[in-house]
Amino acid sequence: TVLVVDYGAQYAQLIARRVREARVYSEVVPHTLPAADIISRRPAAVILSGGPSSVYADGAPGVEKELFEAGIPVLGICYGFQAMAHALGGEVTRTGQREYGKTEVRATTAPHGLLDGTDRVQTTWMSHGDAVTAAPEGFEVLAVSEAAPVACFADEERKLYGVQWHPEVKHSPQGQRVIENFLYSGAGLNPEWTTGSIVEEQVAAIREQVGDAQAICGLSGGVDSAVAAALVQKAIGDQLTCVFVDHGLMREGEAEQVERDFVAATGAKLHVADEKKRFLSALQGVTDPEEKRKIIGREFIRAFEEAERNILEEAQAEGASVEFLVQGTLYPDVVESGGGEGAANIKSHHNVGGLPDDLDFRLVEPLRALFKDEVRAVGAELGLPAEIVQRQPFPGPGLGIRIIGEVTERNLDILRTADAIAREELTRSGLDSEVWQMPVVLLADVRSVGVQGDGRTYGHPVVLRPVSSEDAMTADWSRLPYDLLATISNRITNEVEEVNRVTLDVTSKPPGTIEWE
Ligand code: XMP
Secondary structure, three states: OEEEEEOOOOHHHHHHHHHHHOOOOEEEEEOOOOHHHHHHOOOOEEEEOOOOOOOOOOOOOOOOHHHHHOOOOEEEEOHHHHHHHHHOOOEEEOOOOOEEEEEEEEEOOOOOHHHOOOOOEEEEEEEEOOEEEEOOOOOEEEEEEOOOOEOEEEEOOOOEEEEOOOOOOOOOOOHHHHHHHHHHHHOOOOOOOOHHHHHHHHHHHHHHHHOOOEEEEEEOOOHHHHHHHHHHHHHHHHHEEEEEEEOOOOOOOHHHHHHHHHHHHHOOEEEEEEOHHHHHHHHOOOOOHHHHHHHHHHHHHHHHHHHHHHHHHHHHHOOOOEEEEEOOOOHHHHHHOOOOOOOOOOOHHHHOOOOOOOOOOEEEOOOOOOOHHHHHHHHHHOOOOHHHHOOOOOOOOHHHHOEEOOOOHHHHHHHHHHHHHHHHHHHHOOOHHHOOEOOEEEEOOOOEEEEEOOEEEEEEEEEEOOEEOOOOOOEEEOOOOHHHHHHHHHHHHHHOOOEEEEEEOOOOEOOOOOOOO
């Protein structure tokens, strides 16, 4: 394992991802972890991340010298580089000359070692105020920049390396090469952590954890629960029962994806609770967004618990016991909740449509170590169809919060048809990967006048809400090509009788949220 020590900027997770892209397993640890603890975990290498501080700031996190004396290869990045220089007796100075953004870095000799295979002058992305002005003893200065007399150094003897720039960001085009040089030549690691090896490891771990007991897994139609279930299914076969609560608020074809395609791909035992009527009647007459969420969340939990009771009774009749609940917790949630062993701490509104937290099970969380893109790769490796593994985020309360007005069967049908057209055309245009998600919202409370053929219409508008985003916390509206927008608009107004107007939402987040409710 390569440990990435997080100095509190946003970069640590990104570094871990880049290491994994180099097919070496890595984890993030907080900078408060003492060097002795890092060493006792016997990492194959350590990377010190960037951070917001200056090594001279009050209370600036440092790095204990013993970390560099344990024979573990270490790469310092930006703040980590300066902390390393500082700890080993180099000179870090407040030059007052900030470098921020794209910065040229010049190799002092023919690029070798950490810089092997990179250009003599390379573009990097920098963000620093202090600079290393003298390398510690034993280090060779490999590169300089205008404001950094030491922009990169290496001590091949002790396997200690550092760069002032951020090799993990895409704005440092040769950064991945630098990281790989550190991993492969510096630390002598091999690119062995592959999707296949993740599956093998997890299957063995799940078998060991679950033994002869039984497990259940709720399927939401999303990527994470599908991949978690598929992994557990591969490990323990029919000891797993999957539960799908069909609340009738899914988009076109999604229930079938779970009931037909997921089962076909995995052979999983699936219990479907058809609860469409229950949700419709609970939502009758309700238009307030928060009330909708509450009702959907509450009914979901009730429906899940009923299904669960059935499964427990069946198992009991056969003399078996259901002890485990499978959850699709991902690594970013684990890191953000402090890396503890407990359930991930997910933002409260994201729990709507989630499971109750007092279920009396032990958790199986086979995706706890994985980033989203890795989960998708594992899903593909397990044979799940692309429609499932490439699925864009979709809220738990589903179309229920994309109908402005009352959630009725009629409104759901209208929205489902319009949404299916929009998604089909987006996919056809090849732009799926440019768009984080594209809600289609039905303004069921609004009507506008239109004209079709010889007649006047008085129909509903729909809103297209394509957004680009990294993490849904902020977002910008996607600049989709006019031709694509025109096609979507023409098709929706032609094919969905009740819709006579298609509008585009051009609001970023903030101030708008991604969803309309
Ligand atoms: P907003 O609308 O807050 O959405 O910008 C941010 C992200 O969260 C999704 N979302 C939800 N997901 N239950 C969920 O599971 C919810 O109640 C919910 N509301 C919003 C939304 O689709 C977007 O990806």
